[in-house]
Amino acid sequence: MTGGPGAAGSGAEPLPARVMWSHARTAAGLAVRAAPQSLAGLLALTVAAGLAPVGAAWLTRLVLDGLVGGMADRTLVWLAGALAVAGIATVVLPMLSRYAQTELGRQVRLAAVDRLYRALHQRLRGLTKLEDPPFHTRIQLAQQFGSSSPGDLVTNGTGIGRDLLTTGGFMVTLWVVNPWLLLAVAVAALPTIRAELLLSRLRTATMWRIGHANRRQHFYANLLSMPREAKEIRLFGLGAFFRARMLAELRSANADSRSVDRRDLKVQSMLALLGAAVAGGGLVWAVLAARSGQLTIGDVTVFVAAVAGVQGGLSGIVGQFGAVHHALMMMDHFHVATTTEPDLPVPATPAPVPALVDGIEFRDVWFRYGPSRPWVLRGVNLVLPAGQATALVGLNGSGKSTVVKLLCRLYDPVRGEIRWNGVDLRDLDPDELRQRIGTVFQDYVEYELSAAENIGVGDLSLLGDRDRIEAAGRRAGVHEALTRLPKGYDTMLTRMFLEGIDSEDADTGVLLSGGQGQRLALARALLREDRDLLILDEPSSGLDAEAEAEIHSQLRRHRGNGTSLLISHRLNTVRDAGQIAVLADGQIAELGDHDTLLAVDGVYARLFNLQARGYAAAAPA
């Protein structure tokens, strides 16, 4: 769904003229807002550059006819001087306008990229659309538009303006010399225009198809070059397998673009031949006409210049029109991405997010990841009381992380509601809600930033507060490890992206161990420890048993009466939680504290006893 005009459904079919115009206006609006002065300067240069060749041709004619016809020396000198100036302008003005085009293109590109990412950030506040493959391809094509097409639009758009002026001027010239030739040149240009439009559509449809192949190709290319994946790729001997898949994607993309290039070549060659035939015929006529005295020498030169000028101008216009058409079709992806309906509806005046005094209630919550996907949650009823730790346990795939994502309002329930202190999450602004939550996600991110920044991004207002960052590092049990790094907390946690530090020095960037990385993510969440809700989705799965016990006792001590949701498969780490909820078959199957659930002798008791027996069996006799 889109918010504005047009936008082809699949992204591959031609766009109606109305939509094209609308996109052209949007592009012009971008340029006007991005750099009004550069745009005004470029327009002035374009007019001058467009008319300079016509002026030079007419002056040449006057000079030549003046020479042959015995014009006064003084007038001839003036004309020759003017011709010299026009000649210089013909050479210099295109260079200046190219510079101005590039500069304006840069500024429009900046504005386009800003608009795209601002829109993505403001409209896509959940995950649904980002996880939708066709929309994701749209975003990629919109990014592609943002990085090159604004410049193309400026260059080709003003190029068309310049060539229109030049062509118009030479057409008038041809009209004066021989109207029939003007007609022949114009008619010869018509198939060119039609062919360019068709080719442009073909190119855009091909890019859409290639977009999918390119994404897969990049995925395989990354697999083959990223250190994280390298272990498995080497161990399982997957290099040749993934390389073959990558090359297959590349070959299919190549085949697609090759077929368009071939059609391009065929059509362009035919059109060039047609143009050459018209020009050649015109030249023969002009020579014969000069011989019979119908044309002067000046007429012949201006005629030759005009035929070349009109043909060059028309083919320039048509070629650039094709490029503009293509950029506007690409702009459709930009338009769709920047005007897409928000994935999380937010009321015009969202309710203020109240402090969590009572708790959070799941009321008959149903959820699935798409209309054709199976239900993950089938009527979950659960209260997370304020001031208490709730543990959520269940088998793999039972929906625990889904509950976390719903709590953070990364999706809305399909049915039912989640109430934060009595207010439906749908009535709240997701950003404000998230301000009140600290989370360690199961698939936490290790940013390619310094260790301090990796913790600091948990609360941007504390990014420069080294004391708070180190305190969080201490509580997450990662402080010692971080201080031992080559540059302490300022060490970059990457070996890939060493900007601003000594890339020659291997010690300047490091990779943390899995457990250390997890502690770092925990420290990031702990920076938000004073928030109303702390969610820990398997925060200690990578930690050794001692560290895990230590972290949980730290959390209990520091959180005190805070509200938290803990998810863990190691049930001994959640046995102290105020209540334990067991998620099974999309519902809360059991609820109570550890002792109650053991007494119930259900799923929890079975899992707990299984783990306990495992530890007992492993212990030395």
Ligand SMILES: Nc1ncnc2c1ncn2[C@@H]1O[C@H](COP(=O)(O)OP(=O)(O)OP(=O)(O)O)[C@@H](O)[C@H]1O
């Ligand atoms: N983004 C997604 N798109 C589609 N399906 C998803 C997505 N995320 C999870 N699922 C599916 O939803 C179900 C529940 O997944 P979820 O991650 O919530 O389970 P979990 O209880 O946290 O599992 P685990 O214990 O393995 O972490 C699974 O069947 C999973 O395949």
